[in-house]
Amino acid sequence: MTIHDVAKQAGVSITTVSHSLNGKGVVAAATRQHVVDVAASMGYSADAIARGLRSSRLGVLGLVIRPLDSLDSYQPVGVDYFMRFAGAAAVEALDRGFGLMLVRDPTTSRVPDIALAVDGFVISDPIGNDPVIALLNRNDIPLVTVGRDVEHPEFTDWVGTGANADCAAIIAHLCERGAKSIAIVTGTDVNSWNIDSETTYLSWAAEQGQPVILYRQDETSGEAGGRAVAEEMLASESPIPDAVYCLTGRHAAGLQTRLQEAGYSIPADVLVVAGSDSEQTRNSSPPITSVDLMPERTAREAVALLVRRLEGDTDLTPPLIENELRIRESTNRHVN
């Protein structure tokens, strides 16, 4: 079933069919309507590939979630951020007439050719000087990131909060709940989430003359990694901090459990906060206060921004997503 069949059936040329169906060119209203009707009755729809060949517009968006490349697994247990992100991105893309293709790091693994034929990419949490971004730039593929490439401050097409605001809010919350010595546990990926959080923490510590208690722990280590950090704290000469901010929910959950095993009570002895809400933070005992990174909203905004860019809407300011702090039992300590 091709455009020819429709043309024959409608008694016009293929040009007229094309014009009628796409609203291009100049076609008599009656003719157009007739063609549209015939096409509809035949259940015709233009071949997306052939159309793409001419217009070099496939109607598909690519999505690459960088932290999953690092984790080397698409199934980090309990971490629902990425799925919620991918699901929302897919829905938003669909609503805007695009498909959404999930791909892995197109620089390393064998990725289908089609990956570089998509109309644009959303890249979640790029690392510094991200090779994926470089590859896409080389191929002139428009892209939007979620979180900055920390080495490319001049690139502004990204959505998110920049973790600065979250980190500041967390610190304020902990201080309000009486924290005197706040530790931070970041991940090791070089993305803006880790970098900005650390920076904000450090400058707060410097300003307030607070001690710096900084741990960096591989994201892939999960709850075990959180336990390991707790272990280090317990083994250290200095006293246990009275508040710990772990960026990942899995670190937070592991750390909290280990501290409890060592006889510390949460939140009475130590306040615990996570920078990313996850199954682990919601369901620990006690549940852990966490930042809801708003994966659905973020994904939708990222896709929306990309699509508007593709449609030629040039100078658009990317939206700043405000994350929300979910306050739970792990910081439920009241101070007078």
Add this chain to the structure above:
Amino acid sequence: MTIHDVAKQAGVSITTVSHSLNGKGVVAAATRQHVVDVAASMGYSADAIARGLRSSRLGVLGLVIRPLDSLDSYQPVGVDYFMRFAGAAAVEALDRGFGLMLVRDPTTSRVPDIALAVDGFVISDPIGNDPVIALLNRNDIPLVTVGRDVEHPEFTDWVGTGANADCAAIIAHLCERGAKSIAIVTGTDVNSWNIDSETTYLSWAAEQGQPVILYRQDETSGEAGGRAVAEEMLASESPIPDAVYCLTGRHAAGLQTRLQEAGYSIPADVLVVAGSDSEQTRNSSPPITSVDLMPERTAREAVALLVRRLEGDTDLTPPLIENELRIRESTNRHVN
């Protein structure tokens, strides 16, 4: 950068380039190597769209998750089955050189044209006489389902267990733990999971002369739906069953909570089991014994099967995935 550029650079015709790069035709080894080298040095890779136009092979697989269409949301809270499924499917597709495009029900919503240009589809949990399957068949798009279309027993290209085995295993487990009256709570979607579970339950009841205690509750109702079923049980004249098998984890969690509020103790008074492991079943108090539906393995097998079909491997027996029962506190009652 087209095949012409490479041809010019290598001093051969475009045919030779095409043949060399695709391993087709007959090209002198030296020539082939030379072309390959030149192409590599130029960073050339064939345009996937143009190639697709000729071969009508796009290199992309479509994935539609029917229950999400019913739920009308890609973010059912706590349900990680689909995300794990989608993630694993994407990885498997990528490993086999395909992209994976997530789309919604292509019959109802406005879905990009490209959706019908993909090479094949994986359809998770089709409903009876699924219109999506009909649409794809009409367009001659190969497909594999996860779970049967209950109205089309002749279609055998599906992977999964058929919920029969799970249901039988659950019943056996409950009996072993001393259950005397077992209730089942299914969903309302007309998919093989619901239908087969119900059938197995009914025939077991008939064979054993057990009373039939059957509830059907909308999947979308989540935990509230589970509570509602508990409510019905409490309001009923007959005594509360001493074991309840809810297919969805969310129903199970809601039901358990409501029964506990009414003064029943789990597992002492009532055994609770869920047919689908989820955040809710793992983290309820007590944790709920559940079937691990093996989303990763299932997804990989489904994609693998589809790809082998696409590659012409015709008579392949779809694998039967064996799910695993995760036994937890909610059925921890020992009988001598």
Add this chain to the structure above:
DNA sequence: CTGAAAGCGCTAACAG
């Protein structure tokens, strides 16, 4: 207002 015709970049017959 409508249609003929020229490609988009590639693959695959078919000649040479």
Add this chain to the structure above:
DNA sequence: CTGTTAGCGCTTTCAG
């Protein structure tokens, strides 16, 4: 063994 050529289904000038 290599190159010429005819399309794949569509969009888009450009003539009629």
